[in-house]
Amino acid sequence: xxxxxxxxxxLLFFSTVVQATEYYVSPSGNNANPGTLSNPFKTINYGISxxxxxxxxxxxxxxxxxxxxxxxxNGDANNPIVISAYPGESPIIDGTGISFNxxxxxxxxxxxxxxxxxxxxxNVNITGExxxxxxxxxxxxxxxxxxxxVHDVWGSGIGLGGDHIIAEFCTVYNCCEENNRxxxxxxxxxxxxxxxxxxxxxxxxxxxxxxxxxxxxxxxEATHTxxxxx
Numbered sequence: 001x002x003x004x005x006x007x008x009x010x011l012l013f014f015s016t017v018v019q020a021t022e023y024y025v026s027p028s029g030n031n032a033n034p035g036t037l038s039n040p041f042k043t044i045n046y047g048i049s050x051x052x053x054x055x056x057x058x059x060x061x062x063x064x065x066x067x068x069x070x071x072x073x074n075g076d077a078n079n080p081i082v083i084s085a086y087p088g089e090s091p092i093i094d095g096t097g098i099s100f101n102x103x104x105x106x107x108x109x110x111x112x113x114x115x116x117x118x119x120x121x122x123n124v125n126i127t128g129e130x131x132x133x134x135x136x137x138x139x140x141x142x143x144x145x146x147x148x149x150v151h152d153v154w155g156s157g158i159g160l161g162g163d164h165i166i167a168e169f170c171t172v173y174n175c176c177e178e179n180n181r182x183x184x185x186x187x188x189x190x191x192x193x194x195x196x197x198x199x200x201x202x203x204x205x206x207x208x209x210x211x212x213x214x215x216x217x218x219x220x221e222a223t224h225t226x227x228x229x230x
Contacts, residue, residue: 020054027062054079061089075113085118105134125154156190176214190214
């Protein structure tokens with residue numbers, strides 16, 4: 001009996017341990033590379049395609065002209081997936097010339113237990129030429145967006161959807177430009193940062209929002225939202 005219990009404890013311990021991997025992305029990289037610090041990938045999306053629970057994707061400084069979509073890549077409570085600026089560096093995701101569907105975003109975080117940190121997001125359909133309008137959108141649950149700067153966006157800066165989502169230490173400005181310069185069609189309202197469309201237990205804290213053609217920070221069709229120290 002003792003051996004059986006001991007074996008089950010050992011089995012449980014090893015079943016919760018995840019072998020994490022660190023990957024790296026750089027504008028000077030190549031997607032044929034192994035994604036190491038010395039031989040990084042070139043695009044953020046390709047790096048994301050490799051991620052599993054517990055992995056970290058470090059993004060080096062530079063400008064990435066790509067739409068970043070994290071879909072069905074899930075961490076867990078003990079092993080989140082992290083997509084982060086390389087320490088001390090400031091990568092930029094630039095939406096110039098990128099078209100996507102109305103109501104979607106340049107950065108889409110659609111998974112669970114994700115942490116997205118340290119990016120500048122800019123030039124999201126800034127002329128209104130296309131349909132897409134958000135800077136960052138979250139979906140699913142247990143996602144954290146931190147230390148990001150979002151600016152020059154046709155619609156809202158950061159939209160929090162899904163449960164237990166956190167936006168913290170972010171700066172958002174020059175957003176909701178559709179209400180300022182819309183071209184011949186009904187302009188929907190927008191916010192710099194918003195918990196919207198039925199999320200529960202979202203937190204918006206330690207953020208700076210200014211110069212938006214809509215609400216600065218809002219919560220609607222949501223329950224148990226915490227907004228503090230902004």
